[in-house]
Amino acid sequence: MLADYQKFKARFPTLFPKDPECGFWLPIGWEKLVWELCKELETFISENDIKDFQTVQVKEKFNGLRFYISTSNNEIRKIIDEYESLSYKICAYCGSQKINECDCCK
Numbered sequence: 001m002l003a004d005y006q007k008f009k010a011r012f013p014t015l016f017p018k019d020p021e022c023g024f025w026l027p028i029g030w031e032k033l034v035w036e037l038c039k040e041l042e043t044f045i046s047e048n049d050i051k052d053f054q055t056v057q058v059k060e061k062f063n064g065l066r067f068y069i070s071t072s073n074n075e076i077r078k079i080i081d082e083y084e085s086l087s088y089k090i091c092a093y094c095g096s097q098k099i100n101e102c103d104c105c106k
């Protein structure tokens, strides 16, 4: 199951000025994680007056979150990297913390 993109778009217009051109496929278990990431990005963007931000793609790859953006800003990249790392510890299906390898939803 996927998270509802329209909810993100409505709440974070500065992150999604256009629909992500390569798609928004966010597993529901990571919805809370990415919501927090978006809040952090939104704050950073407004505080640093970044104009050209655009989310290009959100998806799962090799069991990890991928959040691709158009802006090449190292500080923004660092924020995203942190959340991408966290995603490996959270089950993409149910959102619970993984202890070892997740078997809760298999």
Ligand SMILES: [Zn+2]
Binding pocket: 091, 092, 093, 094, 095, 096, 102, 103, 104, 105
């Ligand atoms: Zn699970």
